[in-house]
Amino acid sequence: MYQAKAYSAASETSPLAQDSIPRRATTDRDVQIDILFCGVCHSDLHQARNEWKSVMPTVYPCVPGHEIIGRVTAVGSAVTKYKAGDLVGVGCMVDAGHDCQHHHGHELFSPDVALTYNSPDRHGTAPVTYGGYSESIVVDEHFVLKIPENLDPAGAAPLLCAGITTYSPLRRAKVGPGSKVGIIGLGGLGHMGVKLAHAMGAHVTVFTRSKSKTDDALQLGADAVVLSTDPDAMGSLAGTFDFILDCVSAEHDLNEYIALLAVNGNLTLVGAPEKPLPIAAFGLIFGNKSVSGSAIGGIKETQEMLDFCGEHNLTADVEVISIQQINDAYERMLKSDVKYRFSIDMASLKQT
Amino acid sequence: MYQAKAYSAASETSPLAQDSIPRRATTDRDVQIDILFCGVCHSDLHQARNEWKSVMPTVYPCVPGHEIIGRVTAVGSAVTKYKAGDLVGVGCMVDAGHDCQHHHGHELFSPDVALTYNSPDRHGTAPVTYGGYSESIVVDEHFVLKIPENLDPAGAAPLLCAGITTYSPLRRAKVGPGSKVGIIGLGGLGHMGVKLAHAMGAHVTVFTRSKSKTDDALQLGADAVVLSTDPDAMGSLAGTFDFILDCVSAEHDLNEYIALLAVNGNLTLVGAPEKPLPIAAFGLIFGNKSVSGSAIGGIKETQEMLDFCGEHNLTADVEVISIQQINDAYERMLKSDVKYRFSIDMASLKQT
Numbered sequence: 167m168y169q170a171k172a173y174s175a176a177s178e179t180s181p182l183a184q185d186s187i188p189r190r191a192t193t194d195r196d197v198q199i200d201i202l203f204c205g206v207c208h209s210d211l212h213q214a215r216n217e218w219k220s221v222m223p224t225v226y227p228c229v230p231g232h233e234i235i236g237r238v239t240a241v242g243s244a245v246t247k248y249k250a251g252d253l254v255g256v257g258c259m260v261d262a263g264h265d266c267q268h269h270h271g272h273e274l275f276s277p278d279v280a281l282t283y284n285s286p287d288r289h290g291t292a293p294v295t296y297g298g299y300s301e302s303i304v305v306d307e308h309f310v311l312k313i314p315e316n317l318d319p320a321g322a323a324p325l326l327c328a329g330i331t332t333y334s335p336l337r338r339a340k341v342g343p344g345s346k347v348g349i350i351g352l353g354g355l356g357h358m359g360v361k362l363a364h365a366m367g368a369h370v371t372v373f374t375r376s377k378s379k380t381d382d383a384l385q386l387g388a389d390a391v392v393l394s395t396d397p398d399a400m401g402s403l404a405g406t407f408d409f410i411l412d413c414v415s416a417e418h419d420l421n422e423y424i425a426l427l428a429v430n431g432n433l434t435l436v437g438a439p440e441k442p443l444p445i446a447a448f449g450l451i452f453g454n455k456s457v458s459g460s461a462i463g464g465i466k467e468t469q470e471m472l473d474f475c476g477e478h479n480l481t482a483d484v485e486v487i488s489i490q491q492i493n494d495a496y497e498r499m500l501k502s503d504v505k506y507r508f509s510i511d512m513a514s515l516k517q518t
Numbered sequence: 519m520y521q522a523k524a525y526s527a528a529s530e531t532s533p534l535a536q537d538s539i540p541r542r543a544t545t546d547r548d549v550q551i552d553i554l555f556c557g558v559c560h561s562d563l564h565q566a567r568n569e570w571k572s573v574m575p576t577v578y579p580c581v582p583g584h585e586i587i588g589r590v591t592a593v594g595s596a597v598t599k600y601k602a603g604d605l606v607g608v609g610c611m612v613d614a615g616h617d618c619q620h621h622h623g624h625e626l627f628s629p630d631v632a633l634t635y636n637s638p639d640r641h642g643t644a645p646v647t648y649g650g651y652s653e654s655i656v657v658d659e660h661f662v663l664k665i666p667e668n669l670d671p672a673g674a675a676p677l678l679c680a681g682i683t684t685y686s687p688l689r690r691a692k693v694g695p696g697s698k699v700g701i702i703g704l705g706g707l708g709h710m711g712v713k714l715a716h717a718m719g720a721h722v723t724v725f726t727r728s729k730s731k732t733d734d735a736l737q738l739g740a741d742a743v744v745l746s747t748d749p750d751a752m753g754s755l756a757g758t759f760d761f762i763l764d765c766v767s768a769e770h771d772l773n774e775y776i777a778l779l780a781v782n783g784n785l786t787l788v789g790a791p792e793k794p795l796p797i798a799a800f801g802l803i804f805g806n807k808s809v810s811g812s813a814i815g816g817i818k819e820t821q822e823m824l825d826f827c828g829e830h831n832l833t834a835d836v837e838v839i840s841i842q843q844i845n846d847a848y849e850r851m852l853k854s855d856v857k858y859r860f861s862i863d864m865a866s867l868k869q870t
Contacts, residue, residue, distance in 0.1 A: 451790055
């Protein structure tokens with residue numbers, strides 16, 4: 167066991183501040199990683215502020231961060247996939263119990279899954295797992311991803327959560343050349359959805375409430391941008407989309423997007439509005455349409471996504487910040503004042 | 519053109535009464551059918567009483583009926599699949615325009631589809647199409663189905679709507695041996711869902727609010743019956759169903775059934791509650807679950823369903839009535855006082 171520098175929240179009302187946390191000594195199956203960059207996900211803020219009290223109450227201190235890029239510094243004796251010096255990533259999960267790592271090919275749905283932060287720490291190093299706002303981390307080999315060396319590490323960090331969260335449903339919907347894909351919302355998730363769907367060869371339409379996002383959407387790879395507040399523009403697209411990826415967490419009317427789906431079309435939610443969404447049965451029945459939810463992706467699929475991004479030299483658009491700017495970054499994230507993800511340069515922590 | 523006896527509604531408040539309607543002379547592509555039985559679907563009542571005013575206003579006189587079984591009496595010169603004497607069926611559709619008969623393999627989604635009643639009659643025989651509450655009908659060969667001779671014709675009639683409506687989503691969900699299937703509601707649709715899912719080899723659980731339906735459900739082929747009003751019974755089944763077919767048109771909470779779906783599970787609506795159904799996004803996201811709608815099925819799939827029913831000697835449970843009993847039957851249907859479908863013996867009309 168050793169101590170590592172980290173940024174943690176001491177309570178739900180405390181700003182994040184520098185801390186020292188225990189990391190376990192590398193076991194046979196472990197990979198020790200020197201963290202270079204960590205993306206900032208909205209979940210980090212929710213967890214730090216205990217906003218998911220009812221389902222996942224926060225244990226303090228809380229060290230967020232599950233979009234981790236780093237270099238391997240040491241590996242356990244049973245580790246076969248990695249060696250010191252490799253560029254690697256860690257996403258939302260760090261453990262899933264021995265028998266359950268392949269639960270439906272999706273470790274998140276194992277009853278024993280350990281998330282990267284705020285999950286009971288099976289190794290007993292600390293009461294809960296501590297995330298990537300830290301100079302280093304020790305993770306079971308199964309949950310470590312290989313990062314293509316051609317990818318910018320700062321921009322690659324958000325692939326570990328925002329990337330796989332949008333890639334997985336696009337793949338499940340068999341998006342490819344000839345597909346007509348809609349992306350609702352152009353934030354951290356949405357901008358990855360646009361880039362990935364475009365790279366898969368689809369015709370991509372972005373739905374947004376802000377006309378100001380038009381140029382950005384086109385630059386990210388969208389073929390068309392539609393103001394969702396314009397009933398004529400929306401109406402003219404009825405029945406034309408094979409797949410719509412809904413990246414919006416704010417309340418909104420799904421039925422007007424279901425109307426845009428073609429026969430057999432699917433809308434998948436990756437943003438999770440708090441209140442139940444009223445869905446008209448007739449809208450689904452007439453056209454054999456469906457509404458799905460999708461949660462990140464399994465480890466195998468995450469590696470596939472990273473390899474795909476390597477081939478297409480595709481990363482998130484990030485604003486690099488120092489760890490000392492994290493509290494400001496949270497406030498800006500709340501105002502959607504970021505294009506499109508913050509990525510923390512962890513050198514800023516090591517230099518302290 | 520010739521006149522045929524039929525039962526029609528003269529206005530939204532009129533009971534059905536005997537009438538005489540025009541049927542077209544058999545064209546090259548047509549099959550003329552002597553109707554033996556016609557099932558009674560809840561849609562018949564909705565349409566006769568103009569309860570779908572806003573989407574499909576009723577044109578009077580209205581002759582309902584889209585679960586038709588009969589014998590071919592004449593065929594046009596270009597008809598290749600049928601000859602006089604064949605046992606045939608007609609379901610919810612009778613035309614779809616020449617280029618659109620294979621719209622996604624599902625003629626209902628052709629913009630030119632003509633339903634069996636109350637759709638503009640492209641042949642100009644009458645303002646709208648007239649359905650199966652009649653002694654005969656003339657239908658384009660493409661929309662005529664072959665009925666296996668081993669099936670009881672009275673019980674086979676409901677296969678043309680209730681049968682295909684439940685068969686199609688079960689097939690889409692790839693239900694088979696090893697599948698855990700739930701059926702919500704044990705009415706006309708639900709009882710077909712139980713029989714079909716059982717014949718496909720699935721483990722079938724019926725969800726009902728009426729304890730009195732337990733024995734019937736087991737007799738129809740269910741392996742288990744769960745009272746949906748029992749929170750303990752419902753809770754113990756969380757995460758265990760591959761597929762749930764929701765046959766209920768009354769308002770009900772979908773979220774408690776979504777909780778019962780396994781990872782990647784799907785719930786398909788074939789009943790259509792009037793008001794939008796509130797669906798919690800988290801319930802879909804955590805488990806990559808989905809909610810779909812499904813509308814009858816294409817003609818090719820309907821034939822596949824009929825062949826499947828022929829192989830398994832599977833028909834609906836029906837109460838045979840005379841056409842003179844139709845108004846009483848509607849009142850009983852409103853009280854769910856039928857096991858599980860009325861089937862009109864059309865000899866009762868011919869004898870008048």
